[in-house]
Amino acid sequence: MRVLAAMSGGVDSAVAAALAVEAGHEVVGVHMALSRSRDQFRTGSRGCCSIEDAGDARRAADVLGIPYYVWDLSERFEETVVADFLSEYEAGRTPNPCVRCNEHIKFEALLDKATALGFDAVATGHYARLVAREAAGGTVHELHRSPNTEKDQSYVLAVMGPGRLARAMFPLGGFASKAEVRAAAAERGLSVSAKPDSYDICFVADGDTPGFLRDRLGERPGEIVTPDGEVLGEHEGAYAFTVGQRKGLKIDRPAPDGRPRYVLDVQPATNTVVVGPAELLTVDEIAGERTVWLAADVPADDWLDAEVQVRAHGAPVPARVRVRSGHAAGTAPALECELTGERLRGVAAGQSLVVYSGTRVLGQATVASARRAPARTAPARTA
Amino acid sequence: MTRAYLDHAATTPVSPAALAAMTEELARVGNPSSLHTAGRGARRTVEESRERLGAALGARPSEVVLTGGGTEADNLAVKGMFWGRRTAHPERRRILVSAVEHHAVLDPAFWMAEHAGAEIVLLPVDAAGVLDLDALREELAAHADETALVSVMWTNNEVGTVEPVRDVVQLAHRHGVPVHADAVQAAGQLPVDFAASGLDAMTVTGHKLGGPVGTGALVARRDLDLTPVLHGGGQERGVRSGTLDVAGIRAFSVAVEDAVAARPERALRLAALRDRLVAGVLERVPDAVLRGPADLSLAADGTAARLPGNAHLTFPGCEGDSLLYLLDSAGVEVSTGSACQAGVPRPSHVLLAMGVPERDARGALRFSLGATSTDEEVDLVLDVLPGVVERARAAGLVSAGGL
Numbered sequence: 111m112r113v114l115a116a117m118s119g120g121v122d123s124a125v126a127a128a129l130a131v132e133a134g135h136e137v138v139g140v141h142m143a144l145s146r147s148r149d150q151f152r153t154g155s156r157g158c159c160s161i162e163d164a165g166d167a168r169r170a171a172d173v174l175g176i177p178y179y180v181w182d183l184s185e186r187f188e189e190t191v192v193a194d195f196l197s198e199y200e201a202g203r204t205p206n207p208c209v210r211c212n213e214h215i216k217f218e219a220l221l222d223k224a225t226a227l228g229f230d231a232v233a234t235g236h237y238a239r240l241v242a243r244e245a246a247g248g249t250v251h252e253l254h255r256s257p258n259t260e261k262d263q264s265y266v267l268a269v270m271g272p273g274r275l276a277r278a279m280f281p282l283g284g285f286a287s288k289a290e291v292r293a294a295a296a297e298r299g300l301s302v303s304a305k306p307d308s309y310d311i312c313f314v315a316d317g318d319t320p321g322f323l324r325d326r327l328g329e330r331p332g333e334i335v336t337p338d339g340e341v342l343g344e345h346e347g348a349y350a351f352t353v354g355q356r357k358g359l360k361i362d363r364p365a366p367d368g369r370p371r372y373v374l375d376v377q378p379a380t381n382t383v384v385v386g387p388a389e390l391l392t393v394d395e396i397a398g399e400r401t402v403w404l405a406a407d408v409p410a411d412d413w414l415d416a417e418v419q420v421r422a423h424g425a426p427v428p429a430r431v432r433v434r435s436g437h438a439a440g441t442a443p444a445l446e447c448e449l450t451g452e453r454l455r456g457v458a459a460g461q462s463l464v465v466y467s468g469t470r471v472l473g474q475a476t477v478a479s480a481r482r483a484p485a486r487t488a489p490a491r492t493a
Numbered sequence: 494m495t496r497a498y499l500d501h502a503a504t505t506p507v508s509p510a511a512l513a514a515m516t517e518e519l520a521r522v523g524n525p526s527s528l529h530t531a532g533r534g535a536r537r538t539v540e541e542s543r544e545r546l547g548a549a550l551g552a553r554p555s556e557v558v559l560t561g562g563g564t565e566a567d568n569l570a571v572k573g574m575f576w577g578r579r580t581a582h583p584e585r586r587r588i589l590v591s592a593v594e595h596h597a598v599l600d601p602a603f604w605m606a607e608h609a610g611a612e613i614v615l616l617p618v619d620a621a622g623v624l625d626l627d628a629l630r631e632e633l634a635a636h637a638d639e640t641a642l643v644s645v646m647w648t649n650n651e652v653g654t655v656e657p658v659r660d661v662v663q664l665a666h667r668h669g670v671p672v673h674a675d676a677v678q679a680a681g682q683l684p685v686d687f688a689a690s691g692l693d694a695m696t697v698t699g700h701k702l703g704g705p706v707g708t709g710a711l712v713a714r715r716d717l718d719l720t721p722v723l724h725g726g727g728q729e730r731g732v733r734s735g736t737l738d739v740a741g742i743r744a745f746s747v748a749v750e751d752a753v754a755a756r757p758e759r760a761l762r763l764a765a766l767r768d769r770l771v772a773g774v775l776e777r778v779p780d781a782v783l784r785g786p787a788d789l790s791l792a793a794d795g796t797a798a799r800l801p802g803n804a805h806l807t808f809p810g811c812e813g814d815s816l817l818y819l820l821d822s823a824g825v826e827v828s829t830g831s832a833c834q835a836g837v838p839r840p841s842h843v844l845l846a847m848g849v850p851e852r853d854a855r856g857a858l859r860f861s862l863g864a865t866s867t868d869e870e871v872d873l874v875l876d877v878l879p880g881v882v883e884r885a886r887a888a889g890l891v892s893a894g895g896l
Contacts (some may be wrong), residue, residue, distance in 0.1 A: 138818065138822075177818070177821060177822070179814055179817070179818055180814070180838065181814060182814075182838060186892075219892065222891040223815075223888050223891050223892055225891075226884070226887040226888035226890070226891045227815060227818065227819065227884060227885075227888045228819075228884060
């Protein structure tokens, strides 16, 4: 196969490219330039976007003996991922830019261009496992969690949908730990084997998301209130708050019962942040939109018992889910979800809700709203 | 697999004679600045090379300042001439450069603006990349006394345009303004005679005509005020310090001498190959556009409107990086002709200065031929290009229509 290996300059994508080469594929390395004003050197824990990172990727490609190109996807990245990030926060929601990047950049802009250029697949360094299984209706492509539970990235991948999953390749799917990947890099003489991990949002310098939002959206002072409407303090922009957030509220007055306060709701129309006690964050019904269902062989038009996960590193909880077709033609179906065991705390609109069955990813949706159903009781846990 | 290397303007193979001279010299010891026998031997080799270079380029040996390549020579010209002039005439702050200069001229000029009080005037070009002489005339008429120097390349490295260097010299000298020309691409393909050109300084390099990388010269009139950029042991009449690279210099001089001697016959051959390439591409990809001068003729005296070995085309709807990848995997090595900025391929400043829309400039390919180019290489290009363009266009549609 002709395989395009997306190479960020990090150790994971370098080893993924190496494994694709060793599997006998004809591999070409491509580094995506996602910004035009790039720093010369890597700083902090951002691991993909400096010229130094592009050089690391090039060096790895040279060691592997594969061609290497830089593709400028910065415009698309700004128009999709960054714009979505800003407008979602502005709308009082909590976006996941990595999900949007997979949706619009890696498995759309990059994958589609690769396909047009004659590539059969795009390989990335994601920690997730693909299983191709022959079934009556043809090959079923299953997306599974990585055996490396700490690094598992299946959560951010479901968004690409079944058609694109068939053209994706995750060579690190079998690796049980990051240490194994680093060892595999060292064995192959890849100089990135000891390169530090990246974990911050790549386009937010120094990891300061509120600061980034303030720079791009401007200060918009407003009130912080209790659910009853009592004003507790001021903020510089409701967009910078996330449901479930506890730190950074800067409220002088403690709650009457002395317990910590959390953000319960962000109301963009009135630029108001509502705070209150933790128990008001607990939800057991979640409504999803923009549903992407990966598992064509597992229908969910009627209630289906599964597990759901609402954060990249959260734990899955048992739930029943149902997918309802969109009302208008062309609109993505909605997803209904009722938690059947533990409840979740602090579920914000905009987050991704991923449906699992064991290790297999069945589908995902964007959280539209979450609420506590009247008269249901179950132990709560923080996701 | 058959391969076609059509990127000679990036670098061209070292000629067998230059390689032999280089390896022979590398085995010898001797610093040309030393006074003992070994030193004298090295010095003799350097000076013979200098004489050979002067003879081949129409310059006196003492006008040849040996450097570590074209970029260094361009830096020495722009900075050295600016500072040299400024000492006597502090009011001369303006540097006039064409908008299509190589970055080795543009970047030092802009650096001087940032750090040495220079003021940069970018002289416009027409759609074929030819300098607008009227703009130069007006600029000089208005600000002659404030102008430190003019730098206009002999031929453009991307689109092959031959610039009216003699006219530039005439206009500038009328106002007492010295002129530098980057002749890196011209030497070996066009008749280059420093004395006849009237230039005050001229850059040449080794690796574009069969010499080793890291060798070059700034040919500079003896009466030109040049402030050194590299300070140290005082070599090269104090203008360019640093121990002389005897092996490189000898190989450089052999390459220049051979390239100049072979030029009449080679230019004809390259032009014929190039003409077949251009005609073949336009026949197979009818909406491709030849950029740079349309006049491909070569005069009996070897002069031309366009570099004989240059073909530069844009392919509507294609992205340069897709074309490069597809051609490379089909065995054809060319370039987009433009430099990367921050590792990201950007539309060429040369094409933009010629008024090519950014959209079209993204799909540019430069084919540059050299001494080793063959009919088979042109055949391979013509063979694979239609399929490559079709595929790149499909990828371009995906990229453009994704939203």
